[in-house]
Amino acid sequence: MEVVKIVAKPLPEKVYNTESAGISRKTHDEHYKLYQGYVNKANEIREKLAALDKDPAKANQTYSDIRVLKVEYTFALGGVKNHELYFDILGGKGGAPTGPVAEAINKHFGSYEAWAQDLKATGIAARGWVWLALDHDDGSLFNYIGDAQNTFPIWNATPILALDTYEHAYYYDFQTARAKYIDAFLQVIDWDAVNARLEQALKMYNAGR
Numbered sequence: 195m196e197v198v199k200i201v202a203k204p205l206p207e208k209v210y211n212t213e214s215a216g217i218s219r220k221t222h223d224e225h226y227k228l229y230q231g232y233v234n235k236a237n238e239i240r241e242k243l244a245a246l247d248k249d250p251a252k253a254n255q256t257y258s259d260i261r262v263l264k265v266e267y268t269f270a271l272g273g274v275k276n277h278e279l280y281f282d283i284l285g286g287k288g289g290a291p292t293g294p295v296a297e298a299i300n301k302h303f304g305s306y307e308a309w310a311q312d313l314k315a316t317g318i319a320a321r322g323w324v325w326l327a328l329d330h331d332d333g334s335l336f337n338y339i340g341d342a343q344n345t346f347p348i349w350n351a352t353p354i355l356a357l358d359t360y361e362h363a364y365y366y367d368f369q370t371a372r373a374k375y376i377d378a379f380l381q382v383i384d385w386d387a388v389n390a391r392l393e394q395a396l397k398m399y400n401a402g403r
């Protein structure tokens with residue numbers, strides 16, 4: 195059986211555009227090392243799962259090798275996917291969006307300002323992530339809360355924007371002032387990247403109708 199290996203994506207050069215808003219180059223360089231760690235661990239767990247004895251008699255919900263590997267696999271793979279999304283949608287002009295995402299935000303939140311307020315409050319309330327996602331069941335957009343790499347994602351939805359609220363994303367630049375970090379984030383969203391992801395998600399949504 196072939197074990198598919200995850201290949202780390204390079205850090206997009208455009209993320210460094212966030213320096214103008216106060217999110218430093220150093221933060222991104224250190225953050226990228228964490229991302230590489232998630233890639234390495236996800237690959238390591240894939241190898242270990244492929245080699246694992248899957249005898250159900252050895253499985254146990256309190257502690258067993260398969261439990262540990264499968265639980266931590268979701269943490270590692272979530273860490274890969276969450277950060278690829280986060281890095282992809284950073285480094286733009288921020289502010290109010292244009293294009294399809296502007297229409298969708300106006301439809302589902304009322305206005306960009308209302309969406310940004312919801313994102314900021316959700317981000318302050320989160321322990322790890324906020325994801326703006328399209329729900330393929332009803333076509334709605336929602337700012338979902340996440341506490342860890344693998345906490346509270348929902349099925350049949352596609353995240354199109356991610357806000358990392360772990361302290362490693364902002365402490366070096368803003369210390370404990372997470373609200374200021376989120377204000378900076380709002381100034382450097384790459385709406386073209388978000389629009390590209392929304393267009394892909396809408397194709398999936400429309401194909402399923």
Ligand SMILES: [Fe+2]
Pocket residue numbers: 225228277358360362363
């Ligand atoms: Fe992170």
